[in-house]
Amino acid sequence: MFGNSDKKTADKRTVILDAALKTFVKRGYTETKVAEIASEAGVAEGTLYNYFQNKEGLLLALFDEKWGGIIEGIRGKISRLDDPNKKLKAIFSQVVIMFKKNRQLAELFMVDVKQSSIFLNNYTINRIVEFLDLIEEVLVEGKQKGVYRRDLDTRVAKMIIFGAAQGILLSWVLSESAAVRNKTFKFSIYQAAKTLKDVFKSGLVGEKK
Amino acid sequence: MFGNSDKKTADKRTVILDAALKTFVKRGYTETKVAEIASEAGVAEGTLYNYFQNKEGLLLALFDEKWGGIIEGIRGKISRLDDPNKKLKAIFSQVVIMFKKNRQLAELFMVDVKQSSIFLNNYTINRIVEFLDLIEEVLVEGKQKGVYRRDLDTRVAKMIIFGAAQGILLSWVLSESAAVRNKTFKFSIYQAAKTLKDVFKSGLVGEKK
Amino acid sequence: MFGNSDKKTADKRTVILDAALKTFVKRGYTETKVAEIASEAGVAEGTLYNYFQNKEGLLLALFDEKWGGIIEGIRGKISRLDDPNKKLKAIFSQVVIMFKKNRQLAELFMVDVKQSSIFLNNYTINRIVEFLDLIEEVLVEGKQKGVYRRDLDTRVAKMIIFGAAQGILLSWVLSESAAVRNKTFKFSIYQAAKTLKDVFKSGLVGEKK
Amino acid sequence: MFGNSDKKTADKRTVILDAALKTFVKRGYTETKVAEIASEAGVAEGTLYNYFQNKEGLLLALFDEKWGGIIEGIRGKISRLDDPNKKLKAIFSQVVIMFKKNRQLAELFMVDVKQSSIFLNNYTINRIVEFLDLIEEVLVEGKQKGVYRRDLDTRVAKMIIFGAAQGILLSWVLSESAAVRNKTFKFSIYQAAKTLKDVFKSGLVGEKK
DNA sequence: GATGAATGAGACTTCATTCAT
DNA sequence: TATGAATGAAGTCTCATTCAT
Numbered sequence: 001m002f003g004n005s006d007k008k009t010a011d012k013r014t015v016i017l018d019a020a021l022k023t024f025v026k027r028g029y030t031e032t033k034v035a036e037i038a039s040e041a042g043v044a045e046g047t048l049y050n051y052f053q054n055k056e057g058l059l060l061a062l063f064d065e066k067w068g069g070i071i072e073g074i075r076g077k078i079s080r081l082d083d084p085n086k087k088l089k090a091i092f093s094q095v096v097i098m099f100k101k102n103r104q105l106a107e108l109f110m111v112d113v114k115q116s117s118i119f120l121n122n123y124t125i126n127r128i129v130e131f132l133d134l135i136e137e138v139l140v141e142g143k144q145k146g147v148y149r150r151d152l153d154t155r156v157a158k159m160i161i162f163g164a165a166q167g168i169l170l171s172w173v174l175s176e177s178a179a180v181r182n183k184t185f186k187f188s189i190y191q192a193a194k195t196l197k198d199v200f201k202s203g204l205v206g207e208k209k
Numbered sequence: 210m211f212g213n214s215d216k217k218t219a220d221k222r223t224v225i226l227d228a229a230l231k232t233f234v235k236r237g238y239t240e241t242k243v244a245e246i247a248s249e250a251g252v253a254e255g256t257l258y259n260y261f262q263n264k265e266g267l268l269l270a271l272f273d274e275k276w277g278g279i280i281e282g283i284r285g286k287i288s289r290l291d292d293p294n295k296k297l298k299a300i301f302s303q304v305v306i307m308f309k310k311n312r313q314l315a316e317l318f319m320v321d322v323k324q325s326s327i328f329l330n331n332y333t334i335n336r337i338v339e340f341l342d343l344i345e346e347v348l349v350e351g352k353q354k355g356v357y358r359r360d361l362d363t364r365v366a367k368m369i370i371f372g373a374a375q376g377i378l379l380s381w382v383l384s385e386s387a388a389v390r391n392k393t394f395k396f397s398i399y400q401a402a403k404t405l406k407d408v409f410k411s412g413l414v415g416e417k418k
Numbered sequence: 419m420f421g422n423s424d425k426k427t428a429d430k431r432t433v434i435l436d437a438a439l440k441t442f443v444k445r446g447y448t449e450t451k452v453a454e455i456a457s458e459a460g461v462a463e464g465t466l467y468n469y470f471q472n473k474e475g476l477l478l479a480l481f482d483e484k485w486g487g488i489i490e491g492i493r494g495k496i497s498r499l500d501d502p503n504k505k506l507k508a509i510f511s512q513v514v515i516m517f518k519k520n521r522q523l524a525e526l527f528m529v530d531v532k533q534s535s536i537f538l539n540n541y542t543i544n545r546i547v548e549f550l551d552l553i554e555e556v557l558v559e560g561k562q563k564g565v566y567r568r569d570l571d572t573r574v575a576k577m578i579i580f581g582a583a584q585g586i587l588l589s590w591v592l593s594e595s596a597a598v599r600n601k602t603f604k605f606s607i608y609q610a611a612k613t614l615k616d617v618f619k620s621g622l623v624g625e626k627k
Numbered sequence: 628m629f630g631n632s633d634k635k636t637a638d639k640r641t642v643i644l645d646a647a648l649k650t651f652v653k654r655g656y657t658e659t660k661v662a663e664i665a666s667e668a669g670v671a672e673g674t675l676y677n678y679f680q681n682k683e684g685l686l687l688a689l690f691d692e693k694w695g696g697i698i699e700g701i702r703g704k705i706s707r708l709d710d711p712n713k714k715l716k717a718i719f720s721q722v723v724i725m726f727k728k729n730r731q732l733a734e735l736f737m738v739d740v741k742q743s744s745i746f747l748n749n750y751t752i753n754r755i756v757e758f759l760d761l762i763e764e765v766l767v768e769g770k771q772k773g774v775y776r777r778d779l780d781t782r783v784a785k786m787i788i789f790g791a792a793q794g795i796l797l798s799w800v801l802s803e804s805a806a807v808r809n810k811t812f813k814f815s816i817y818q819a820a821k822t823l824k825d826v827f828k829s830g831l832v833g834e835k836k
Numbered sequence: 837g838a839t840g841a842a843t844g845a846g847a848c849t850t851c852a853t854t855c856a857t
Numbered sequence: 858t859a860t861g862a863a864t865g866a867a868g869t870c871t872c873a874t875t876c877a878t
Contacts, residue, residue, distance in 0.1 A: 047842055196365070253860040254861065255859065451873085571819075577797065610786075614783070670863075673850080674864070
């Protein structure tokens, strides 16, 4: 009704960013042509450059804003919890919920971590490290509270947990990929999450309750 | 003298393939220029096309021959073992040994496996599935032998194990990346493997031994 | 109040023209972006097009109005003089005074006059020819009055004088260019003008006075 | 017959450079499209980049090689002369001969001195300074030998001479420009050179012979 | 008149692949 | 077989100009 103009401007940026996400996921970063993003967003190519520095800027913004948003969300959720196990569960629930809501984001997450020098030196890595730190904080807290075993190497464990989560996501992504449907199975992300929890809970605790 | 010619031809193919591996790993597939591979191999650009159909053919060959070789090796090793836990351990030992020996292969595995759907839908995927099947076979066997819990969802578990292993490898790769050295730690792949084993052993067994 | 609006409109045109001069001089015509001129003038890009047809129109106006004004001023000055030598001196004095007052105009004159055939074939050329004609008129008059030698080719001489003056100006411009300060010298435009006069006076007269 | 291959390669570089000179002169640097140069040279666009870094590299090479060659030629010529007046004459004769032979070079010489930051900070300026130094050397020598007046400011005089020569060249270039043919005159570069000599000889000497 | 977001044609450059030698 | 100069399609990005508000 009012402030419409502000809204519209904000919208266009979002529209472009979403178009970028969609095409990056569909074709991969390198194979995505700027023209395709523009067309997907319904704007002229030049318009992209009014909102982002260049093609790389689009990818960086995606990682920073989308992924950053998830981490913020998780931090909010787990700050209200006490039990490290529940925190860990909350972390993964949040990720799953988020990815359920925006499947493309899940795929972007799978898209290479190293690809080009862009990543290792800049954004992604920092976000990943941020996420890893989040996990490690919980693990350390769990050790202090005696919930996790004393000799747990949290620096390694966080990578295992992170990787396992990635494995689940990869499963999920692949399970719907036409190319592999024959070789794999109908995948329930919720069922998978339960298995993940079971494996780690017992494993991390290390003691029969 | 003439048999020599055959030998030389075979050699040149290997030289080119190794050069491709080296540069793919250093820059990533897309960023690697054919000219760079040729220069690294010490041959002319045109020569590559006598041995491989095109740039993509080089990647295909790498996955097929190098990665395929590792899987064959693993199959050989575990066929002589009975205990599923030992088999699982052997699988990872083999991977670690292989990657220790050929660090670049480890990176290629980390980098390009997740690179993009281009890869996922074509060659790589087949090798990954092959590897995943290997793990699942062991898990299924373990369930049958009563070593692993009855309700273990092997299709999910294999992804968790695979992902966790990837997490470890990523850790290792990153630990030597200058960009993140400050934020991470000196990483021992052997120490990490032990933690991996501990976590999964207790976790997979699910009962206190 | 309403007359004010006219005034303001007139002002804005001047503001834009001055901004154009400033940026054309700073970066050269081609390197100057319309956005830069607008920003320098403190108006929106679109506003420029209310006062000038396009970017080229700005340059045209600059030459016509600024440079044209100088020539008018010179004509006024020399019409009151009799001695061709004094007229010649007056011409250069006027140019030097003008350029002292508006250094940027001097640079625009130096830079864009020789820029490219685009300019040579269009607007600039007319103003240059006008200036050259002014010089030639004086030379012809000087021949008629017996002040300059009979066999002086005024059509060539005017170019020599014009060029020499340009050389002086170039010197002056360069002398303050950081890039060449090491290789050149502290330049006095007044001292230079004296040398110019000496050289030409004796040279043009051709007789020892 | 032999060394043919070397010759051809050298030829292609020259062909491209000449095509660049031709089109730069015809349209000016900025207006010249790489495609046009390639077409003029009869090669593919990509071929240019096998011989030169980029479009700017073409211009730089032109200035460096063509203009540098002229200066070398002049140095060779005047080193064999004693009389400063003859040296000065030789300098201009060389320039005129060179430009007669390659008219486009003359035009390139006229093309802006400042145009883009390329020039002021890099090549052209250095070549110009080199040329100016050549003139000053002669003037200084002339003063020492008593040929030129004691109080001659050689630093200013060289600019006057340089500028005057440029004026002559501009005349020449313009005289054949269709746009101004009506307003100017049929121009003889040789006649012009004589006038230049007359003017400067008497002027520089300052004494009646 | 003023604004400035949107436009889109077109420029430069890269690089996998070819092919004459 | 080996070579590497030549190719040219295709991609990213710029920026003068327009036009709805």
